[in-house]
Every structure is written in structure tokens, then in C-alpha cells.
Amino acid sequence: MVNQQKDTEGKILDAAKDVFQQKGMTGARMQEIADKAGINKALLHYYYRTKEKLFEKVFEIAFSIFIPRMQEIMLSEKPVFEKIEFFIESYMDLLTKHPYIPGFVINELNRNPQILVNIFEKNIHIKENKLFEKFDAQIQAEVKKGIIKPIDTRNLMTNVIGLIVFPIVARPIIQGIMFDNDKKQYDAFLKQRKDFVKEFIINSIKPVNA
């Protein structure tokens, strides 16, 4: 076969993603990844020399899933209101498909914040875009025009992202305390929350006289 190779590499990454995201770097076992990929443990080290390197790859892929959409939305020409609504809609959908990634990323970054520096060094373009500066400029421009209330961009972004991500990473505790551990009910809650968060955010930055 021409590409048994790529197939194996793909199976490894799939398995590694599952195991790392569920158990974390320290909890993951190379043997379990090998088993899940249906290969020999030695083959893992043939493709990715160390656990560390395999982990970095998985982390980078997980992290990169959330970057392009963010750039696309934030650098587009839409007004802030539309951007925020679209951002919430888009990322809440994305998180439904990848619910383990935020907790994984947050946890591993708390364990070793250096990971982020490494990613920035490898993918310079992420920082070069000056994503934040450009978005901040747009916000303050719209504030000046009276389209939105005066607001600190960092606080606003923290709020938007937090309201999206928190119910996902804290799912076990919220579902356990407020929803009697009913999975279906919590899924419904998350679905319904999309419009709630949109309104919540928009209300909070809409000028009083609008």
C-alpha cells in the first residue's frame, strides 16, 4: 500500500487525542493509546519518539481547532454586535462537537503554562495578526460613535468566552448540582443557552438610549 503510513499515523493521533483529552498528559498511558490505535506500543515511539512529543502534537491540533474561526470572525468587516452574536453561535456549536478540548487545554496550561509559549513560537502568525489590537480598535471606534456603551475590550472578551466555555468545562458540577445529573436535560440547557447568552451580552453593551 502507498500509505499504510499515513493511515497508521492518523490512527495514532485519533487514539492519542481520545486518551490525552480524557486523562490528561500525566494520566495517559502509552500502552492504552497503542491498544486504542490497534498497534504495538513500539510503533508509537517509531512515529513520535516520546510521550511528550505525541502530547505536544495532540495539544497543538486541539488548540488550533479554535483559532481559525476566531480570526475569521474577529477580523471580518461586520459591526461588533453581529460579530459577537456570530461568535457565540459559532463557538457554542463548535464546543458541542469538541466538548473535551477546553477542559483539556485549560488543565494542561495550568499544569505547564510554557506550552502556550511554545505554540506561539511555532505558529508566529497567531500573534502577528494582532487579533486583539484590531478588535479593540473596532470596539473603541464603535463606542465613540455611540453604537455601543463604553466598555473595556478585555473584560468584554473574557465575559463572552467565559459564558461560552464555562458551562462546558464545569459540566459535571453544574449538571450534578442544578440538573440532578440528568444528561439530556443538560444538553437541552446548553442548546437553549445560545440565545440566552446572546441576549445577555447584547443587553449589557447596548447603549441605554437605544
Added chain:
Amino acid sequence: MVNQQKDTEGKILDAAKDVFQQKGMTGARMQEIADKAGINKALLHYYYRTKEKLFEKVFEIAFSIFIPRMQEIMLSEKPVFEKIEFFIESYMDLLTKHPYIPGFVINELNRNPQILVNIFEKNIHIKENKLFEKFDAQIQAEVKKGIIKPIDTRNLMTNVIGLIVFPIVARPIIQGIMFDNDKKQYDAFLKQRKDFVKEFIINSIKPVNA
């Protein structure tokens, strides 16, 4: 000495708290805990037979730090607005003193949601209080009186807690991307955020004609 015992047990718990909260259950090493406590590793197993049991104790203590204050505030006689403001003030201060706990709790619960069930079984009173039901009743009562906008209690609580907790658990990523990894700047951000979040929440539930 009368109580070398309690002293040792305390030193163990202190050390275990540090190590578990920083490295998680799977990343923590009994040897490191022993070293940090200044004792022999065998002594750990003398006081807490297994790693699992020691971990459970540490988790329970960490978890319980956030319960009493929550109960006190939510079951008090104040109106909702005051409760929320006081809640935000109080918990943001608490998190400044215990910044590692939320990430620790969230991470371990994602790894093994069963932990929460065990805690509820041990500490029945937490669930018996019907904390949520009582608070929900108050909210809906004030909604009826027109003091606050119609709002879903679960969504509101998720928002309040999320806005408080998220900047703490996601600190490495937010500080890295939006604050150029400047620790002091981020501390200032968190301090300033208290009033911001209060306003943000209050604005969003204040009736339009108020």
C-alpha cells in the same frame, strides 16, 4: 508531646493539598508529598492508607471551602440584587486566596464525575438544603414583583459563577494572549473586574423601565 500526631496530620494535608492541586491526582507523587511534609513516605500510608484516600480528603476540603459562604449568602434575607453583588465580591476575594482550587475541582470532576456523588453521599446536608430551589423561588418572586427582569435561574447562576471562575481557571491563556503574560497586569485586571462583573450582571437583569 501531646499532639505530634495532629501536627503531622496537618503537615501531610498541607503538603498533599499543594501537590494535588498543582499536579492533579494522576500527576501527584506520594514521595513528593512526603518530602514536602518533611516525613517518611511510609508515614503517609500510616495516616491515609492509600493515595486515593488522601486525595479524597484533600478534594473534600477544597470543595467545602466554597460551600458555607454560598449557603450563607443564598439563604439570607437580602433581595436578589444585593445577594448577587455580595456573592461576586465575596467569591472573587475567596478565589484570590485559593486560585488553584477551581481548576483542581473542575479537572478532577471531569476525570471522574463520581467524586461529586461520593461527596453528596458523605455530606447529605449539602443537598438537603435545597439551596437551588429556595433561591429559584426568591428569583421568581422578585420577577413577579417586577424587581428584576424575567430570567431563568439556572442560566443566571451559571453566568454569575462563570464570570467569576473563568478568569481564574483560564488565567494562563487569557494572561498569555491578552496581557502579554504580565502577571502584575493580570492581577490588576482581576481586581478591577469585581465592579465590572457586578455592573455587567446587574445591568442584564435590571428591568428596562427602572
Added chain:
DNA sequence: CCTAATTTTGACCAGATGGTTAAACTAAAT
């Protein structure tokens, strides 16, 4: 003091874990 109970230690163990190696297998090129 002497004794019994409790606390602390050093040495040790079995199993797990990340990683290595040499050999076997596969497929395409000559």
C-alpha cells in the same frame, strides 16, 4: 522505671511505565 501503645523510619517489593533494540515483515524498484 517499666511496660504497652503509638508514631516514625529504612529497606524492600511487585507491578507499571516510558522507552529501546534487533529481528521480521512488506512493498516497491532494479
Added chain:
DNA sequence: ATTTAGTTTAACCATCTGGTCAAAATTAGG
């Protein structure tokens, strides 16, 4: 068919890890 390069495997290794145990040290009571 033979060579060559890449792929896969089984067996193996050194180290780490949670946990045990018997003996030593300390403490409290009579």
C-alpha cells in the same frame, strides 16, 4: 529474484511508583 527502504513486532530494560513490613524511636500510663 534481489535489493532497499520503510514499517511492525516481540522481547526486553531501567526506572518509577504505590504500597508493605519489621524494627526502632517516642510517648503515655501505672
